[in-house]
Amino acid sequence: MKPITRRNLIRTGVIAATGAAGLTAAARIAQRYGLIPPDHGGLYGPGETLTYASQRLLTKHSLAREFPRHMISKSPFANPTIPPGSAPKPHQVTGFSDWRLQVNGMVAHPASFSLSDLKALPFRSQITEVACEEGWSYIAEWIGTPLTEVLNAVGVLPQARYVVYNSIQQDWWDSIDMADALHPQTFLAWGMNDGDLPPSFGGPLRMRIPRQLGYKSVKFITCLTVTDSMKHFGKGLGSAAPEGGYAWYAGI
Amino acid sequence: MASAANPETPRHSALVRVTHWLTLIAFLALLITGVEILISHPRFYWGETGNVNTAPLFTIPIPSSRDTVPTGYKTVLPDQNGWSRYLHFQSAWLIVITGLVYVIAILWSGHLRKDLLPEHSQRTWRAYREVLTSYLRRAPPQDSEAHTYNVAQRSAYLSVIFILFPLVILTGLALSPAFNSAVPFVVNALGGRQSARTLHFFVSGALLLFLIVHVAMVIHAGFTSRVRAMITGRAVESHESEKVEERT
Numbered sequence: 067m068k069p070i071t072r073r074n075l076i077r078t079g080v081i082a083a084t085g086a087a088g089l090t091a092a093a094r095i096a097q098r099y100g101l102i103p104p105d106h107g108g109l110y111g112p113g114e115t116l117t118y119a120s121q122r123l124l125t126k127h128s129l130a131r132e133f134p135r136h137m138i139s140k141s142p143f144a145n146p147t148i149p150p151g152s153a154p155k156p157h158q159v160t161g162f163s164d165w166r167l168q169v170n171g172m173v174a175h176p177a178s179f180s181l182s183d184l185k186a187l188p189f190r191s192q193i194t195e196v197a198c199e200e201g202w203s204y205i206a207e208w209i210g211t212p213l214t215e216v217l218n219a220v221g222v223l224p225q226a227r228y229v230v231y232n233s234i235q236q237d238w239w240d241s242i243d244m245a246d247a248l249h250p251q252t253f254l255a256w257g258m259n260d261g262d263l264p265p266s267f268g269g270p271l272r273m274r275i276p277r278q279l280g281y282k283s284v285k286f287i288t289c290l291t292v293t294d295s296m297k298h299f300g301k302g303l304g305s306a307a308p309e310g311g312y313a314w315y316a317g318i
Numbered sequence: 319m320a321s322a323a324n325p326e327t328p329r330h331s332a333l334v335r336v337t338h339w340l341t342l343i344a345f346l347a348l349l350i351t352g353v354e355i356l357i358s359h360p361r362f363y364w365g366e367t368g369n370v371n372t373a374p375l376f377t378i379p380i381p382s383s384r385d386t387v388p389t390g391y392k393t394v395l396p397d398q399n400g401w402s403r404y405l406h407f408q409s410a411w412l413i414v415i416t417g418l419v420y421v422i423a424i425l426w427s428g429h430l431r432k433d434l435l436p437e438h439s440q441r442t443w444r445a446y447r448e449v450l451t452s453y454l455r456r457a458p459p460q461d462s463e464a465h466t467y468n469v470a471q472r473s474a475y476l477s478v479i480f481i482l483f484p485l486v487i488l489t490g491l492a493l494s495p496a497f498n499s500a501v502p503f504v505v506n507a508l509g510g511r512q513s514a515r516t517l518h519f520f521v522s523g524a525l526l527l528f529l530i531v532h533v534a535m536v537i538h539a540g541f542t543s544r545v546r547a548m549i550t551g552r553a554v555e556s557h558e559s560e561k562v563e564e565r566t
Binding site for chain 1 (some may be wrong): 500
């Protein structure tokens, strides 16, 4: 062991102070550029923040892989999030004609869209993979209205940082940052493989976020809320997932 | 070797000791959480896609933590994926940062060249054969082996550091849809998402195999003295204690 000398003490002190100042500066920069996830606290916060920050820097403008038509899965798996067919049934009887999508929060013109209102906006399709955090996956063609079209229609205020989305399942809601909300492949999907989106896959309306795992692509969407802070939604962790122990950001 | 002659020189440098134990902690966390995540879908596929509606490449005959997976068991295990995924990625960060520090340091200090790359005289099949036969005869290690690595050890360590760890990191990253959007080359080169997942499983298995053999060899060589060397840095506490250990 080296003896503790004044020189060593001073050197250690300077290194520690530089390190602390560096960390504080890094945290401030990360906060400013939106690199800190809402579930950054707790035991796994450091890892979660590193993952979110690095993937945000790496994937700012990247597009999820799209596949040729012949790679569309013949037998996609409809993960039952609720007892199959139970919840959207009342709407199904009426052909989803009474389905409404509310858009509110930090927008210039809060609005309510019917499915035909949504379909009247410019729509697109993508052939992308749904990857579940459990490990399985399938490829499908998704037809829908890019979320940006809806956000443009209502006029998002400049201070917006997240879009919160709710479904007919009261306890299952989620949110994405503006990088994903404004991403060209983020859809409000209402069609799948050249047909209507079946209820087992989230019909009549599901979120589709191909740069994140399947659980972010919430089914049966009924409401969008634009906000500058996740503090007042649920426990303030960004979505229902962290309240059940799962990460808010699911890019990995 | 110079280090063998001078008892003041530590058997393992402080950097090697610290990174060794950090890697062990991170690896065990990755292993346990990886098994937990695997339990939620103990089926493996080849290619881009795969799910319970498609034929698996192979399945692990265990119950699952999801009732949607046909396992043949009535039991559905509790879901551990939430914390397992959080801890898996946090440990991945720890092991990647530790590994980068280690690799830069061994390049810088010459540890890689001096102690890990096989010496010129060792680069023969004969040298391999001699080491392996002495292992098979379960011959006790010679005194000199407390201070240097033989060619089998060097090859194993180099494979783990420069082949298995990079592979397990790449196959893991290829499971991230966001990473794949930025760097599609990796997942495509591995043959698709499900191929990457299957390879991630096998490379992790190879790393686990290394861990088991490594611990077995440490026990063979003298568990207490070798572990003490990796904690304190000192190969031999004193000549007396070494003698006592050899008798026990």
